[in-house]
Amino acid sequence: AQSVTQLDSHVSVSEGTPVLLRCNYSSSYSPSLFWYVQHPNKGLQLLLKYTSAATLVKGINGFEAEFKKSETSFHLTKPSAHMSDAAEYFCVVSAWETGRRALTFGSGTRLQVQP
Amino acid sequence: SQTIHQWPATLVQPVGSPLSLECTVEGTSNPNLYWYRQAAGRGLQLLFYSVGIGQISSEVPQNLSASRPQDRQFILSSKKLLLSDSGFYLCAWSKGLASTLGDTQYFGPGTRLTVL
Numbered sequence: 208a209q210s211v212t213q214l215d216s217h218v219s220v221s222e223g224t225p226v227l228l229r230c231n232y233s234s235s236y237s238p239s240l241f242w243y244v245q246h247p248n249k250g251l252q253l254l255l256k257y258t259s260a261a262t263l264v265k266g267i268n269g270f271e272a273e274f275k276k277s278e279t280s281f282h283l284t285k286p287s288a289h290m291s292d293a294a295e296y297f298c299v300v301s302a303w304e305t306g307r308r309a310l311t312f313g314s315g316t317r318l319q320v321q322p
Numbered sequence: 323s324q325t326i327h328q329w330p331a332t333l334v335q336p337v338g339s340p341l342s343l344e345c346t347v348e349g350t351s352n353p354n355l356y357w358y359r360q361a362a363g364r365g366l367q368l369l370f371y372s373v374g375i376g377q378i379s380s381e382v383p384q385n386l387s388a389s390r391p392q393d394r395q396f397i398l399s400s401k402k403l404l405l406s407d408s409g410f411y412l413c414a415w416s417k418g419l420a421s422t423l424g425d426t427q428y429f430g431p432g433t434r435l436t437v438l
Binding site for chain 1: 368414428432434
């Protein structure tokens with residue numbers, strides 16, 4: 208069975224400092240991995256996805272993530288946080304499970320950006 | 323381009339009342355459609371998915387049901403709401419075919435349901 212663990216439920220950074228949101232996954236087969244962002248009372252917006260091409264994936268709004276198979280990690284980073292980055296972030300893994308592909312969502316990391 | 327709509331945006335209902343939430347997708351054909359629930363402070367739980375008209379798969383036993391009367395319309399219903407049905411309901415779509423259920427999903431704006 209596949210699973211995804213977001214290691215921090217809350218992360219707080221100052222505006223202009225780097226962001227690191229950590230995600231570890233477990234999958235018995237080559238997974239696809241995604242990061243989504245959710246602003247309060249809004250739907251989820253796709254930030255980026257990894258689908259077995261380049262291991263360093265660039266997304267929207269300056270975010271990027273690196274797939275590290277040896278560490279089973281897919282951490283999300285951004286060099287410089289902006290106030291508008293304050294939101295909840297979900298790491299998602301997609302892999303074959305019981306005869307079909309399925310998405311498994313992490314529990315989310317709430318990012319706070321201090322002025 | 324594709325767009326996904328959900329309505330209503332917010333809903334307050336008494337316990338025991340019926341529910342109907344609607345989701346429609348534009349700009350694509352034969353999408354896979356999904357209903358998720360997000361309880362306060364928690365991640366997303368997949369409730370139902372559909373790979374075609376009239377084809378509904380339920381992921382968890384519950385007080386809710388889903389229907390897909392048209393290719394790009396997905397409805398979430400209940401005959402009698404429970405307090406535990408409160409939450410944020412999200413509809414999503416992905417490119418069609420059962421083999422692509424795990425592909426990139428695109429989410430609607432959500433419906434905030436409060437059951438009192």
